[in-house]
Amino acid sequence: MPYELYYWDGIQGRGEFVRLALEEAGADYVDICRGPASKGQGTRAMLAIMGSKSEPGIPFAPPFLKDGDLIISHVANILMYLGPTLGLAPRDEAQRHELNSLQLTITDLVAEVHDTHHPIATSKYYEEQKEEAKARSAEFIDNRIPKYLGYFERVLQQNPHGPAHVFGNGLTYVDLSLFQVYEGLRYAFPRATAHLADRYPHLAALHAAVMKRPNIARYLQSDRRIPFNEDGIFRHYPELDRSEA
């Protein structure tokens, strides 16, 4: 039975971190909201689960994964669950928690990226909080990007197996998520990230290496990869980017 991924149609968003892992592993999965209502798919199928009055495992928000009857929500949790089966995480229990530490730092980063364009209210439009978004984005660019990327550069640097991967000597789902973060930050803040590769060479190399992996390369060229857009997490609003020097 294929995995069922439930996430909003039309955006990469948080679902993309899960898609990348499933695609890299060549896993059998259905992106439910993008499927036809005639097959019981589409966004309505997702909302039915979220609105269930009897299901004990109701998710707070997408993305969530259905594996048979099991429902698991939150990106880091889904990836930790899938990791060993997909060959993208060690099977050792303690190591899985070490890997999860790294993924949860990405979770925090992604929440901060969201708040660069929605610093006051998720329920309101960007345009209604644009001035605050400019202030928050300036802080994000000046302090938070260096803090997060500097941290992951250091984790790569200090990996006893070498800086090609963030953990151990093989690819894990955290490497894939770092590819997406790097890609997303460059999309959202092209001026502020123009010299990213100079400052974070190991991250840049990891990003390039992931992009060339056959399954990932195929996926990025497919129509399953939704382009970045201004409904997702990583949004390109030029006024939030660093101004030209």
Next chain:
Amino acid sequence: MPYELYYWDGIQGRGEFVRLALEEAGADYVDICRGPASKGQGTRAMLAIMGSKSEPGIPFAPPFLKDGDLIISHVANILMYLGPTLGLAPRDEAQRHELNSLQLTITDLVAEVHDTHHPIATSKYYEEQKEEAKARSAEFIDNRIPKYLGYFERVLQQNPHGPAHVFGNGLTYVDLSLFQVYEGLRYAFPRATAHLADRYPHLAALHAAVMKRPNIARYLQSDRRIPFNEDGIFRHYPELDRSEA
């Protein structure tokens, strides 16, 4: 060997969710930053690990847990790791992930609580972003508290084993974390939360039940329980609370 908990001294903060689980279980642990430098403890011991140039498992931020040589960071990850050993989570792998889904929703809630007083820049004082904090707090009180607490009330309601616990038929670490959330929201926003028990009766009952557990009651009376204060996550700034009706 006792567990070593690393978290900033002087605040409950995110570390408190871990402390509550360790205290409930009567686990042997050392709250490192609160210990004496003469024993190699204190904040400096924490910063030494975070600043290590060789350690592969460097945490991005506190709290983190040391269990022998293993270092695990992020509250939800620490609790998922400790859960079965402390008797506060099922041992079944799938169920542990279901429980983790709930805890990660609390993680998101806690990040939003932090941002009520720091909506623009963690690096700046509250006083420098007070106006934005008022706007974000109004949104938090009007929309986010009902969304989160409504969700957990529903999870309690839909628990097939009854609404006394959030998962299964016994106490888990998520119940303890919900106690802390309930306690913290009432501290931070006493006016906005004045009628919480009417709206969320199962949550209120869970809060009362946790508070009466012998180990928790003893802990709350001890000097190991740091009082809420305006350096932590839950801060009481009257101007951010709902105004009197």
